[in-house]
Amino acid sequence: MARAIVHMDLDTFFVSCERLTNSELNGIPLIVGGGERGVVASCSYEARKFGVRSAMPIAMAMKLCPDAKIIKGDMELYSKMSHDVTEILQEKAPVLEKASVDEFYLDITGMDRFHGSYKWTDELAQKVIKETGLPISFSLSINKTVSKIATGEGKPVGNLEIPEHKVQTFLNPLSIQKIPMVGTVTFQLLSRIGVRKIQTLAEMPAEVLQQMIGKNGLDIWKKANGIDHTPVEPYSERKSISTENTFSQDTIDIAKLKRVLLGMVEKLAFQLRSEQWLTSTVTVKIRYANFDTETKQSRVAYTSADHILTKTVMELFEKVYQRRMRLRLIGVRFSGLVRGTYQIDLFEDTQEILALYAAMDKMKSRYGFDAVMRCAGAHFKPNTKDEILKRKNENPKP
Template identity: 55%
Template sequence: MSADKHIIHMDQDAFFVSVEVRKDSSLIGKPVIIGGTSDRGVVASCSYEARQYGIHSAMSSRMAKMLCPHAVFIKGNMDAYSEASFEVTAILKERVPLLEKASIDEHYIDMTGMDRFHNTLQYVKELRATVIKETGLPISFGLSVNKTVSKMATNECKPNGESNIEQPEVRDFLNPLSIRKIPGLGEKTFIKLSDMGIKKIYTLAQIHPDQMNSILGKNGLSLLQKAKGIDHSPVIPYQEQKSIGTQCTFKADSIDVETINNLLTSMVMDLAFDLRQKKKLTACITITIRYSNFEDVTKQVAIAYTALDRTLILKTKELFRQVYQKRMLLRLVGVRFSNLVAGHEQIDLYSESQEQYSLYQALDKIRNRFGDQAIKLASTMNLDL
C-alpha cells in the first residue's frame, strides 16, 4: 500500500474490566476476572494484572481461581459494556472522516488525505485524549500504512499506548515479531508453520509464494502479504443498519401463538448460527408481524451485543408478546438482527457455563458438517404454517 495512507487502529484496553473499574475505582491495580463466578463458569475477560498469572479468556473459572486465588471475580454486565462501546463510537464518528467499527472495543479510522489539514499523529493523540477524558476508559492506538500494521502496532503498545509506524519502518517493526502476532493467523496454522521452523515474521516473509500456496492455499498467500506489511483491505464505513433477517408468510392466516413462538425460535436459531459463522454480534432485534387485513406492525429493541441462541430467543419472544396486541389472525412474521459488529464468541462467555458454551460449539460443528438444518429443537420440527 502506498506510503500516503494513514490508517489508525484504536483498541480499548481490557475493555470489560475497564468498564467495571470506571464504576468501582477500588478495582484499580487488582487482578480482575470477568466471567462465570462458579467453578463451572468461563473467563470472558481479565485485567492485565490477572494475565500475569497466566489467566486468559475461555479458561475455566476453576482454573483461574487456582492460578490466582485472590482475584476479584465479577459476573459481568453486557448491557453496560455495549453502552460504553456506543459511547466511544459516538465520539469517534463525530471527529473522523471514515470510521469502521471492527468489534465492540476496536475501530479503524482512515485519515488518508486529511494530512493536508491536520498532522495525523497529533490529531489521533488528541482524539485518544478526548476519548479518555469523556468516557473515563483507557484506549490505545496504532497509526500506520494499512489495517494489518496499525492493528499490530496497537497490540504491541498496549496497554495505554501510542504507536506510529511509518512506511520505511514497517519491515523493521514486523520482522522480529512472532508469526502468532499476525491478525487472522489461527492456532492450527501457527502449529503447522512452527513445525516447519517458521516462527518469526522475518522467516515467513522469505517464503516463496508458490510454497505458501501449496502449504496453506489462498490463506497462505494472504499471510505472506501481511508478513511483508502489505494489506489492501479498505476501512469499511460503520453502518448501524447493517443487518440480517428472515420472514415467513403462512400458508393460511393463523392465531396459533404457541406454534408461531416455535417458528420464531427456529428463525432465531438459524439467524444466530449465521451470526456466529460470520463472527458477528447483534445489538438490535426487530420483529415485524402482518395481520390478516395486511396491517404491518414493527417493533425493535436494543440489546447487549450477543450471538447466542438462548438470549436472542427470549428477547424475540418477549418482543413478539409486545407487538401482537390485536387478537387477529396473522399472515406473516419476520425477525431481523441489526447493529452488527465483528465480535469474538467469547464476548458472551460470562453468561454461560462451560457445558452450555461447549454445547453451542458442538451444535455449530454438526451444522457445519451436515448442513444448517441438521439439528433443531424438538419444538421447532414439523412446523406447518
C-alpha cells in the same frame, strides 16, 4: 501515496467499565466472566501477571490467581460505553469502521497535508479518555494488519507509529502468533518446521506456504510481509438482516408460531456469526388476518448467540401479540449491527455452550443450514434416502 490507517483498542474494556462504576476495583486482580464452569471474558493487567487470559476457564484462572475478584459483568453498561466512544470517533474520523465493541479502524489517509496524522490521532484518543474515562490505545501505520499488531505491542504504556519504511523491521522479530490469521493449529504446524518468527515466515516462498496451509497460506504470507489492502469499511448502524413467514392459512396456534420464530432466530443468528456481525436491536413483527401490522423492538447487548436472541424474541412476541386474532405473517429483524465475532461476551456461557456453537456452525457451513437444528425449531420433512445420498455426493469428504 501510502495509506494512513489507525487501529484503536479500548484497553481491558470490560474491566475498565467496571472500574469506572466502582473505584474499589482499581489496582486489584479482576476477572470479568461467568460462574465456576464459565470462561474469562476479560481480565485486568494485575490478573494477567499470574497467567490469566481471556477465554480461559474460570476454574483454571482461579488456580493461577486465587486472590482475583470475579465479576459477572454488565453487557448493558459495556454496550452503552461502546456506543459513547463510537459517537466521539464518528464525529471526527473521515472513515470509521467499528470492528467490535472495543475495537476500531480509522482511515485518515491524506490528513497529514493539514495536520500531523499521529498528533491528530493522539488528540482524538485523549478526547475519548477525557469524555468517557476509558483508557484507549492506538497505532498508526499503512494498513490494518500492521496497525493492529502494533497496538498490541504498544500496550499498555505507549502508542506506536510504524511508517512504511519501518514496517518489515518492526514485524520481523515478532512471533508468527501476532499475525491475526494465525491460530493455534497453524502456529503448531509451522513451529514443527522451525517457523516461529515473522521474518522466517516472510522469507518462505508463498507457494510452499499455500501448499502447507491451503487457501489462507497466501494471505498469511502477505501479512507477514506487511501487505494488506483490506479497506476500512465505513461504520453504519442502519444495516440489518431479517426474515418473514407468510402462512398459507391464517393461524392462532401459539405453539406453531413459537416454533417458527425459534427457527427464524436460529437461521438469522447463524447468518450473523457466518458474516461476523453482532446485533444490538431485535424487532418482532406480526400481521393479523385483517392486515393490521404491529411491531415491538428491544435493545440488547451486542450478540450473535441463539439463546440470548431467542429469549428476547419470545418476550417481544408475548408483548406484541395481544389481540388473539389469527395471524397471517410473523417476522424477525436484527439491526444495529457491528462487525464482530461471537466472542466471550455472554457471562452465562460455559465451555460446553461455546463448543456447541462452534460444532453446529461447522456442520451448517459444510452441509447446509438444516443439517443440524434444534428440535423445537425444526418444521421440515425428514430427508429421503435419495436426498441424503445427493447431499453426500455434493459435499464429499476432503
